[in-house]
Amino acid sequence: MLARLCRYVPAVLAYLAAAAAAAEPVERPAAMVFPGKDREEAGPASQGVDAARLSAAMEYLAANVGRDGTREAVVIRSGRLIWKGPDIDKVHGVWSAIVQSPRRCRGL
Numbered sequence: 001m002l003a004r005l006c007r008y009v010p011a012v013l014a015y016l017a018a019a020a021a022a023a024e025p026v027e028r029p030a031a032m033v034f035p036g037k038d039r040e041e042a043g044p045a046s047q048g049v050d051a052a053r054l055s056a057a058m059e060y061l062a063a064n065v066g067r068d069g070t071r072e073a074v075v076i077r078s079g080r081l082i083w084k085g086p087d088i089d090k091v092h093g094v095w096s097a098i099v100q101s102p103r104r105c106r107g108l
Helices: 001-022 053-064 097-103
Strands: 074-077 080-084
Touching: 053 080
Parallel strands: none
Antiparallel strands: 074 080
């Protein structure tokens, strides 16, 4: 699953960079905040992000990634949550993540 997701990261980053470059200037977002117990939520526009382009990017990612798509994804800007999938609180077992991560990173 991670390998499949990593395959699409460059395309999504390129899409987001192109969208940001074509976007009209917006007012500067608020200063960065660090989360306490819960993350502060904000609208994309309040953080200098075009909501329509963010939605299009996440739809593109959902259409081109595995079965979970963006259901468990979040987008954070300046410490504020500006987009979240419906299953962000899903719990996963990660007992073997430490063993596998260095092996996967060798190819990067």
